[in-house]
Amino acid sequence: MTTQSQTQPSPPSDRPAAQVTLPVVGMTCANCVATVERNAKKVPGVADATVNFASEKVTLVLDPTLADPKAATAQVIERVKKAGYDVPTATVELPLLGMTCANCANTIQRRLNKVEGVLEATVNFANEKAVVTYIPGLVTRSDLVEAVRKAGYDVVESGDEEEMADAEAAARAAEIRHQWTRLIVGAIFTVPLFLLSMGRDFGLLGSWAHAPWVNWLFFVLATPVQFYVGWDYYVGGYKSLRNGSANMDVLVAMGSSVAYLYSTAVLLATTLGFHGLGDHVYFETSAAIITLIVLGKLLEVRAKGQTSEAIKKLMGLQPKTARVIRNGEELDIPISQVVKGDIILVRPGEKIPVDGTVIEGHSAVDESMITGESLPVEKRVGDPVIGATLNRQGLLKIEATRVGKETALAQIIRLVEQAQGSRAPIQRIVDRVAAYFVPAVIAIALLTFVVWLALGAGFVPALIRLTAVLVIACPCAMGLATPTSIMVGIGKGAEHGILFKNSAALERLHQVTTVVLDKTGTITRGEPAVTDILVAEGAAPSIGSNGLPGGDPETVALFLAASAERGSEHPLGEAIVQAARERGLQLTQPEAFNAVAGHGIVAQVAGHRVLLGNRRLMEDSQIPLDGLAEQAAALQDQAKTVMWLAVDGQPWALIGVADTIKEGSREAVAEMHELGLTVIMITGDNQATAQAIAREAGIDRVFAEVLPGEKAGHVARLQEEGHVVAMVGDGINDAPALAQADVGIAIGTGTDVAMETADVTLMRGDLRGVPQAIRLSRATMRNIRENLVWAFGYNVALIPIAAGVLAPFSWAPDFLRQLHPILAAGAMAFSSISVVGNALRLRRFKLT
Numbered sequence: 005m006t007t008q009s010q011t012q013p014s015p016p017s018d019r020p021a022a023q024v025t026l027p028v029v030g031m032t033c034a035n036c037v038a039t040v041e042r043n044a045k046k047v048p049g050v051a052d053a054t055v056n057f058a059s060e061k062v063t064l065v066l067d068p069t070l071a072d073p074k075a076a077t078a079q080v081i082e083r084v085k086k087a088g089y090d091v092p093t094a095t096v097e098l099p100l101l102g103m104t105c106a107n108c109a110n111t112i113q114r115r116l117n118k119v120e121g122v123l124e125a126t127v128n129f130a131n132e133k134a135v136v137t138y139i140p141g142l143v144t145r146s147d148l149v150e151a152v153r154k155a156g157y158d159v160v161e162s163g164d165e166e167e168m169a170d171a172e173a174a175a176r177a178a179e180i181r182h183q184w185t186r187l188i189v190g191a192i193f194t195v196p197l198f199l200l201s202m203g204r205d206f207g208l209l210g211s212w213a214h215a216p217w218v219n220w221l222f223f224v225l226a227t228p229v230q231f232y233v234g235w236d237y238y239v240g241g242y243k244s245l246r247n248g249s250a251n252m253d254v255l256v257a258m259g260s261s262v263a264y265l266y267s268t269a270v271l272l273a274t275t276l277g278f279h280g281l282g283d284h285v286y287f288e289t290s291a292a293i294i295t296l297i298v299l300g301k302l303l304e305v306r307a308k309g310q311t312s313e314a315i316k317k318l319m320g321l322q323p324k325t326a327r328v329i330r331n332g333e334e335l336d337i338p339i340s341q342v343v344k345g346d347i348i349l350v351r352p353g354e355k356i357p358v359d360g361t362v363i364e365g366h367s368a369v370d371e372s373m374i375t376g377e378s379l380p381v382e383k384r385v386g387d388p389v390i391g392a393t394l395n396r397q398g399l400l401k402i403e404a405t406r407v408g409k410e411t412a413l414a415q416i417i418r419l420v421e422q423a424q425g426s427r428a429p430i431q432r433i434v435d436r437v438a439a440y441f442v443p444a445v446i447a448i449a450l451l452t453f454v455v456w457l458a459l460g461a462g463f464v465p466a467l468i469r470l471t472a473v474l475v476i477a478c479p480c481a482m483g484l485a486t487p488t489s490i491m492v493g494i495g496k497g498a499e500h501g502i503l504f505k506n507s508a509a510l511e512r513l514h515q516v517t518t519v520v521l522d523k524t525g526t527i528t529r530g531e532p533a534v535t536d537i538l539v540a541e542g543a544a545p546s547i548g549s550n551g552l553p554g555g556d557p558e559t560v561a562l563f564l565a566a567s568a569e570r571g572s573e574h575p576l577g578e579a580i581v582q583a584a585r586e587r588g589l590q591l592t593q594p595e596a597f598n599a600v601a602g603h604g605i606v607a608q609v610a611g612h613r614v615l616l617g618n619r620r621l622m623e624d625s626q627i628p629l630d631g632l633a634e635q636a637a638a639l640q641d642q643a644k645t646v647m648w649l650a651v652d653g654q655p656w657a658l659i660g661v662a663d664t665i666k667e668g669s670r671e672a673v674a675e676m677h678e679l680g681l682t683v684i685m686i687t688g689d690n691q692a693t694a695q696a697i698a699r700e701a702g703i704d705r706v707f708a709e710v711l712p713g714e715k716a717g718h719v720a721r722l723q724e725e726g727h728v729v730a731m732v733g734d735g736i737n738d739a740p741a742l743a744q745a746d747v748g749i750a751i752g753t754g755t756d757v758a759m760e761t762a763d764v765t766l767m768r769g770d771l772r773g774v775p776q777a778i779r780l781s782r783a784t785m786r787n788i789r790e791n792l793v794w795a796f797g798y799n800v801a802l803i804p805i806a807a808g809v810l811a812p813f814s815w816a817p818d819f820l821r822q823l824h825p826i827l828a829a830g831a832m833a834f835s836s837i838s839v840v841g842n843a844l845r846l847r848r849f850k851l852t
Contacts, residue, residue: 022066022073024120026081026139030089031060043083049076078123093123096145097425098134098152099160100127101179104240104301106438106483107251108157111244115155119143128425130487135425156243183302190233190295194288197225201288219271219285226287230264234294250442252479256297258446259474263825264290266467284464286825293475293829300833304480307840313847315424315495318417321373321392326357329401346404350395358391359406367398374412375501375767419505419765420498424491428507430788431486437796441479445803449473452807468825472806476828477799478835485791488843493784500851501767502777503752509763513747513781515728519676519774520719520741522733523687523694526751526771527701528663532575534583535644536660537561538635559587561657565649567591568607568614576647577605579661604647615650622648622655630655643689643696665700672771673702679778682727686710686718686741715741732774749774776851783849791839798835802828 028040037055040062044053049072052065064080066073081091103109109129116125116134121142127134136148149159201222204213212218231238237260240253267285274283325336329347342348342358350356356369368380371393380396383389389402391411408414449470456466490507497504504510524530539557566584569577570591584591596608603624604617615625619636622629627650636646636658644660676683686707687694694708707718715731719741722729731738731745742748742762750762751769766773806823810816819827 022068024064024066024073024077025142026062026064026077026084026091028055028060028062028084028089028091031055036089039087040084040089043087044080047076047079047083049073050080053080074117074123081123092140093137094140095135095137096148097421098136098145098148100132100134100152100157101160102157102240103127103129103132105129105252105479106434107244107249107442107479108240109483110435110439111247111249111251112152112155112157115151115247116148119147119151122148126425126427128427128487129483130491131424133425135422155247156240180302180305183298183305186233186236186298187295187302190229190291190298193225193229194291194295197222197229197291198288216274219274219287222285222287223268223271226264226267226291229291229294230260233298234260237294249439250446252442254442255445255474255477255479256294258449259471259825259829260290260293262467262471262474263287263293266464286468289471289825292826293471296826296829296833297475300836303833304484304836304840307837307844310844310847313495315417315420318413318420318498321355322413323355323357323392327351340408342404342407344404344407346407348402348404350400350402352395352397352399354395356389356391356393356395356400356402358404359411360389360391360402360404362387362389362400363403364401365399367400368396370394370396374416416498416503416767419503420494423494423504423506423510426490426506426508428486428490428511428788430511430785431507434482434486434792438479438482441477441482441799445473445477448803448807456808465822468822469806469808471825472823472828473803475825476802476806476823476832478795478832480836481795481798481839482792484836484839484843485795486788488840489784489787489791489846492843492846493780493787496846496849496851497777497780500773500776502773502780503765503767504777505763505765509747510781510784512728513730513764513778514785516681516730516747516778518682518684518722518727518729520684520686520722520729520731520745521703521771522715522731522738522741523685523689523697524663525734525769526732527665527669527685527697527703529666530663532579532645532661533664534562534579534659535662535664536639536658538632538639538658538660540630540632540655540657557657559589561649561659562587563589563591564609564612564614564651564656565616565647565659567609568594568597568605568616570594572605576645576661580647580659612651613653616647616659618646619648622650625650625653627653627655632658641692641696643693663697665697666769666771668770668772669701672774675772675775676778677702679775681778684722686715688712712738713740716744719744730774730778732771749777772852780849780851784846787843787846791842794842795835795839798831802831 031037031040040055041053044050044062044064049067049070050064051067053062055062062084064077066076081093084091100112103112106129109127112134113125113127116122116127116136119138121139123137123139125134125136134152138148149161152159200209200213200218203209204218234257237253237256240251241257244251244254263286267287267290270283270285273279322339324339326339326342326346327334327336327349328342329335329349334349339357347363348357348360352367362383362385364385366382366384369383369389370380371390374390374393383400388405389400390413391406392413406412409418452473453466453470456469457463490510493510494504494507497510521527537558539561562580562584566581566589569580570593572578572581581591592610594607594609598606600606600617600621603621604615607614607616615621615627619629627648632648632655636648639646639658639660642660642662644662647659647661648655649657649659673683682705683703684705684707685694685698685701685703687697688710689697689708691706691708694706697703698706710718715738719729719731723746729745730747730749731741732749732751733742734751742750747764748762749764749766751771752765752767764777766777805820806828808822811821813821
C-alpha cells in the first residue's frame with residue numbers, strides 16, 4: 005500500500021474528508037480498541053480511525069482522493085470482521101413501483117447507493133425490487149424509502165412479512181388494473197379516431213370527411229389519449245430528466261407529443277386561415293402510439309408476472325393450519341402459531357406443516373416438492389421431516405423443530421428470491437449501454453430531422469421520421485433481456501432441488517470445464533456396506549442346524565457374523581448387522597462376546613464359537629487359511645476391507661466391506677463427460693482405494709491421500725493450469741475448497757439448505773444434480789444471449805430504418821422506406837414482449 009501512495013500521490017482536491025461512524029460488536033478491552041483501529045487504518049483511503057470503547061463505535065476519516073469512501077468502508081468492515089469482531093449490517097428488500105425501463109432501475113440504484121450508510125444497493129427491473137445492504141444506526145428503512153421517492157418512484161409498504169407480500173401483490177394487481185383502464189380508455193378514443201382518419205385518407209368516407217370540423221373531432225378524440233392515457237409518460241419522463249437521466253417515458257412522451265403538437269398547430273393555423281403548415285393532421289398517430297405502447301406494457305407486465313411462477317408455487321406449498329396436541333387436546337391452529345416443541349399430528353394425505361422429527365408412527369413421505377426427489381422417502385421414529393412435504397401413508401406424530409422463517413421451505417424461498425433479485429455480471433454491460441441509449445436515440449432523431457430537412461424532403465416527412473425514431477427505440481427490451489431469463493432459470497432450478505446462491509453463480513457455471521468431486525458422501529454413500537460374502541468350500545456341512553436359519557451358506561455366514569456383531573458400534577460391525585437386516589434375518593443374542601483390540605471379536609453364537617476379524621486374528625488363533633488367502637487379496641485389490649469369519653476353529657467365509665458408490669454417481673459422471681467436462685475425484689483414501697472407486701465411477705483423474713486442508717490447494721493448481729473448476733462436496737468439511745473453486749456446489753439435504761460457502765446447493769444427495777445444474781446454466785445463458793441479440797439487434801436494425809436509410813432503395817417495401825410512427829410503436833411494444841416470452845421458454849426446458 006505504501007508503494008501505491010508513493011507512485012501515485014494524490015492530487016490536491018477541494019473535496020473534504022468524509023467521516024463515517026460504524027458500530028463494532030465484540031470489543032472487551034483496550035487491546036480490542038487498538039486492534040480495530042490498527043486494522044481500519046490499513047485500508048487505503050482511511051486517513052484516521054478512532055474507536056470509542058464506551059459507545060462501541062469506530063469513526064473513520066476517509067480521504068476521497070485516495071479511495072472511494074463506500075468501497076473503503078466496506079473494506080474496513082471486512083478487516084474488522086476478520087480480526088474477530090463484528091460490524092452489524094442488515095439487508096432489506098424494497099418492492100418498487102413506477103419503473104418503466106432499465107434506466108429507471110439504474111436511477112434508483114444510483115440514488116440508494118448515495119445514501120450514507122448504504123454499503124450496496126442493487127435494483128432488478130424484472131422483479132421490480134431493490135435489495136439494499138446497509139449499516140443499522142446510520143440509515144433506516146424509512147431513509148431508503150425516502151430516497152426512492154425523491155427519485156420519483158414509490159415503495160410498497162406494510163407491516164410484517166406476510167402483510168408485505170399481500171400488499172405487494174395488491175400493488176401489482178392495482179398496477180395491472182391501472183394499465184387496463186388506460187388501455188380501455190385509449191382504445192375507446194383511438195379506434196374510431198384511427199378508422200375515421202384512415203377512411204378519409206383512402207377516400208372511403210365522402211366529401212364530408214374533409215370538412216374543417218372533422219379535424220376538431222380528431223382533436224377531441226386524441227386529447228384524452230394524449231393527456232390521460234399518456235400522462236404517466238409525461239410524469240415519468242419529467243422525473244427521469246429531473247434525476248439527470250432519460251428513460252423510455254422520455255422517448256414516448258417526445259414521440260407522441262411531436263405528432264400531437266404539430267397536428268394541433270396545423271388545426272389552429274387552418275382555422276385562422278393560415279395554410280403554410282399544410283392541412284393534414286396526425287392526431288391518430290399520437291393516439292395510436294400511446295395506446296399501442298400501453299397495450300405492450302400491459303402484456304409485458306402480465307408476462308413478467310409469470311417469471312416468478314416458481315416462487316408463487318413454493319409459497320403455495322405451505323399449509324395454512326396445523327393439528328397440534330396441547331394439554332392432551334387436539335387443536336387446529338394457524339401455521340404462524342406453531343412453536344418449537346409442539347407435538348403435531350399428520351394424517352395420511354396431509355401436508356407436514358413445519359420441519360420436525362418423527363416421534364411416533366411410520367410412513368412414506370413425498371418430498372418431491374422440496375428436493376425434486378421423485379420417490380417417497382421412508383420415515384420412522386427419529387427421522388427428520390420437512391415442512392410442506394406430503395405424508396403418503398401412515399399416521400405420523402412429529403415434534404416441531406423449526407418454525408416460521410427457520411423452516412427449510414422458508415429458507416428456500418428466501419434463497420431463491422435473493423438469487424432472482426441479484427444482478428448477473430453480464431447485466432453490467434447492458435447497464436452501461438442503457439445509460440447512454442436514450443440520449444443517443446434523441447440525438448439520432450434530431451439528426452434524422454435535420455438531415456432530411458436539408459435534403460429537401462420537407463418538414464412533415466422529416467418530422468414523421470423523427471417521431472418514428474423516437475418511438476421505435478426500445479430500452480425496455482435491453483433492460484429485460486438478462487433479469488427475466490435469470491429469474492426463470494433460478495426458479496426452474498428450485499423446482500428441481502437446485503438452489504443458486506446468486507445469479508453470478510448461474511452465469512459462471514456454464515463456463516466450467518472441470519468438475520472436482522469429493523469422494524466420501526458425494527460419489528460414495530459415506531458409510532461402509534457389505535459388498536461380498538465368499539464362503540469357503542465345504543464350510544456349510546460343518547455346522548449343525550440348531551438355532552441357525554435355513555438357506556444357502558452365505559445366509560448362514562451372514563447370520564453368524566451379524567449375531568456376533570450385534571450391539572457393536574464399530575462401523576464395519578454395523579455394516580454387517582445392517583446387511584443381515586436388509587435380508588430379513590432374525591438375529592440372536594451372542595451368548596459370550598470378547599473384543600480383541602486391533603484384531604476383531606470372539607463370540608459364542610447358537611452354540612458355535614465364532615471369530616470375526618482380520619487375518620492376524622485368524623493366524624493368532626491358528627485357524628488354517630486354506631484357499632481363502634487368494635480371494636482375500638483379490639478383494640483388497642478392489643479397495644475393500646476384508647473380514648475373516650471362522651466357526652468352531654474352521655475358516656468359514658470372507659466378508660468384503662466397502663464404502664459403496666451412491667445410486668446415480670456413475671450416470672452423473674457419464675453425463676458430465678457428455679457435456680465435455682473433465683471429472684476429477686479428490687479423497688483422503690490411499691491410492692489403491694481411490695483408483696478402485698474411480699474405475700467403478702468412470703472418473704478421469706484422482707487426487708488421493710489428500711488432507712482436508714489440502715483440497716483447496718489442489719483446486720487452485722487446477723485453476724492455474726487454466727481449468728474453470730466446479731468443486732462438489734458436502735458443504736462442511738470441504739468449505740475451503742468450495743470457496744476456492746470458481747463454482748462451489750454443495751450436496752445438501754432438505755433440512756439444511758443454508759450452505760453459506762457454496763454457490764449452488766443440491767437439495768438431493770444425488771450427484772446427477774450436477775450435470776442438471778450445468779445444463780440449466782448453459783440453457784439460461786443461451787437464452788440471455790438470444791434476448792440480447794434480439795434486443796440490441798432490434799434497435800440496431802430498426803432505428804436506421806425508422807431514420808430512412810432504405811428510402812433511396814426502390815427494392816425496399818414502401819412501408820420500410822417510410823416507416824410510419826404507428827408501425828414503430830407496434831414494433832416497440834412487440835420487442836419487450838418477445839424478450840419476456842423467450843425467457844419464459846426456459847420453463848419448458850428439460851433438465852434430464
